[in-house]
Amino acid sequence: MSSAGALAAAQSRPNVVLIYADDIGYGDLGCYGATAVKTPNLDRLARQGLRFTDAHSSSATCTPSRYSMLTGEYAWRKKGTGVLPGDARLIIDPANLSWPGMMKQAGYRTGVVGKWHLGLGNGNLNWNEDIKPGPLEIGFDSAFLMPATGDRVPCVYVKDRNVVGLDPKDPIRVDYTKPIGDEPTGKKNPELLKVHPSHGHDMAIVNGVSRIGYMTGGKSALWIDEDMAQRFVDAAGEFIEESRKAPFFLYFATHDIHVPRVPNRRFAGKTTMGPRGDAIAELDWTVGEVMKHLKRHGLVNNTIVMFSSDNGPVVDDGYKDDAVARLGSHRPAGKLRGGKYSNFEGGTRVPLIVNWPAGIKPGVSDALVGQQDFFRSFASFAGQKLAPDQAADSVDVMSAILGKSKVGRDWIVEHSRALSIRKGEYKLIEANPGVRIAANTNQEIGSGDQAQLYKLSDDLGETKDLSASMPDKVAELSALLAKVKQGPVPQ
Ligand code: NG6
Ligand code: CA
Numbered sequence: 001m002s003s004a005g006a007l008a009a010a011q012s013r014p015n016v017v018l019i020y021a022d023d024i025g026y027g028d029l030g031c032y033g034a035t036a037v038k039t040p041n042l043d044r045l046a047r048q049g050l051r052f053t054d055a056h057s058s059s060a061t062c063t064p065s066r067y068s069m070l071t072g073e074y075a076w077r078k079k080g081t082g083v084l085p086g087d088a089r090l091i092i093d094p095a096n097l098s099w100p101g102m103m104k105q106a107g108y109r110t111g112v113v114g115k116w117h118l119g120l121g122n123g124n125l126n127w128n129e130d131i132k133p134g135p136l137e138i139g140f141d142s143a144f145l146m147p148a149t150g151d152r153v154p155c156v157y158v159k160d161r162n163v164v165g166l167d168p169k170d171p172i173r174v175d176y177t178k179p180i181g182d183e184p185t186g187k188k189n190p191e192l193l194k195v196h197p198s199h200g201h202d203m204a205i206v207n208g209v210s211r212i213g214y215m216t217g218g219k220s221a222l223w224i225d226e227d228m229a230q231r232f233v234d235a236a237g238e239f240i241e242e243s244r245k246a247p248f249f250l251y252f253a254t255h256d257i258h259v260p261r262v263p264n265r266r267f268a269g270k271t272t273m274g275p276r277g278d279a280i281a282e283l284d285w286t287v288g289e290v291m292k293h294l295k296r297h298g299l300v301n302n303t304i305v306m307f308s309s310d311n312g313p314v315v316d317d318g319y320k321d322d323a324v325a326r327l328g329s330h331r332p333a334g335k336l337r338g339g340k341y342s343n344f345e346g347g348t349r350v351p352l353i354v355n356w357p358a359g360i361k362p363g364v365s366d367a368l369v370g371q372q373d374f375f376r377s378f379a380s381f382a383g384q385k386l387a388p389d390q391a392a393d394s395v396d397v398m399s400a401i402l403g404k405s406k407v408g409r410d411w412i413v414e415h416s417r418a419l420s421i422r423k424g425e426y427k428l429i430e431a432n433p434g435v436r437i438a439a440n441t442n443q444e445i446g447s448g449d450q451a452q453l454y455k456l457s458d459d460l461g462e463t464k465d466l467s468a469s470m471p472d473k474v475a476e477l478s479a480l481l482a483k484v485k486q487g488p489v490p491q
Pocket of ligand 2: 022023061062258310311
């Protein structure tokens with residue numbers, strides 16, 4: 001296609017905005033059954049769009065889910081894709097086409113705002129110079145990032161390739177192995193903290209919150225947790241404004257509701273659940289603000305807005321923020337067992353809402369879809385051909401995403417400490433001996449000395465292990481899982 005032809009084709013295409021929340025569970029939103037927190041903006045998006053009941057992040061933690069989603073390759077195939085420290089190198093190979101790179105080829109303007117957590121640079125990064133490779137090298141035209149997580153240093157924003165607001169006379173240093181100089185730490189100086197750790201998180205202190213990792217310098221660039229949601233909304237607004245004439249793809253990854261949960265003052269006390277509930281209220285506000293930005297430019301009708309989460313919920317993830325004490329009857333994973341870090345469904349089955357007034361009829365879909373499928377699905381939607389070895393674990397489920405088909409994937413692999421496989425009504429969790437409940441987070445890992453088998457159609461809560469009575473099913477699913485482990489199996 002000529003470039004003018006490509007442009008004309010692109011102009012008839014809807015924009016794509018993915019709002020990717022952090023640690024939001026299957027039961028954390030009103031539209032998925034929560035009553036202890038109000039999520040009117042998300043509920044509206046769901047009511048006027050398609051709400052999925054069986055959508056999955058690829059993993060039960062952040063980095064691998066994001067890696068799989070952006071590359072279309074299961075993260076567990078590649079070493080070094082576990083939860084990353086804030087000084088990790090970029091784990092996505094710029095030589096391979098990624099989801100944003102494909103969107104760019106299809107004529108979209110591409111941007112990322114928010115949590116990255118996929119590493120930056122090539123190792124030994126100097127935060128005071130140009131930061132690369134990073135999102136701009138894998139196909140994003142613009143970036144406004146939190147480099148890793150809210151609980152990991154460096155606690156600064158990066159715009160495109162530079163730390164925002166950095167004073168060159170006060171350079172940033174980051175170390176994940178030892179304290180730098182005699183800077184205060186959460187461990188030595190708890191009197192300086194406004195939010196205290198419950199486990200880990202006792203290193204560098206920034207904004208009265210101790211984090212993972214040590215940093216010094218960059219004082220003028222340090223973030224203020226309470227302002228973070230606003231900063232991200234503003235950056236998303238800027239990107240939408242700059243891109244309003246082109247079709248655009250925005251990957252907007254919120255910090256909410258990851259720890260430390262320090263929402264803006266205006267959300268404090270919005271729920272009876274303390275900061276975890278208030279962070280959900282802030283997340284819902286964020287969604288409303290993004291919609292307002294789209295509305296201001298008349299873009300709501302022709303934008304596909306998707307909302308999902310990188311992994312299931314966790315209550316105590318390392319800070320004393322009252323989340324356990326004030327949970328009440330709220331069930332963060334809804335009817336599912338387990339949550340973040342778990343091989344039970346609560347680990348990866350997450351909310352997915354897809355809203356496109358011009359193209360999607362409102363409803364509920366039970367189709368099985370994975371976030372790693374977005375890449376191939378949107379490639380087919382945008383008319384981009386992918387070779388079989390590109391995005392090799394990604395399945396084209398676009399007709400399910402658009403509500404034209406009730407059927408998504410045939411089977412899916414879920415990843416936490418071990419792998420699980422889902423096919424039809426059954427789910428197999430491979431044998432993975434070890435503690436059943438993680439000591440600090442009190443999360444059920446899904447471990448077991450033998451493989452476990454559940455029939456989800458009768459037993460969504462995974463309470464009855466059928467492995468002993470159904471050896472043939474165990475063998476069938478184990479064989480499929482073994483095959484997928486060896487390499488991508490198309491479906
Ligand atoms: C864990 C952290 C937890 C969280 C998680 C990653 C400790 C004790 N716990 O190691 O707080 O940061 O990593 O979360 O440090 S994720 O959603 O980014 O995967
Ligand atoms: Ca997460």
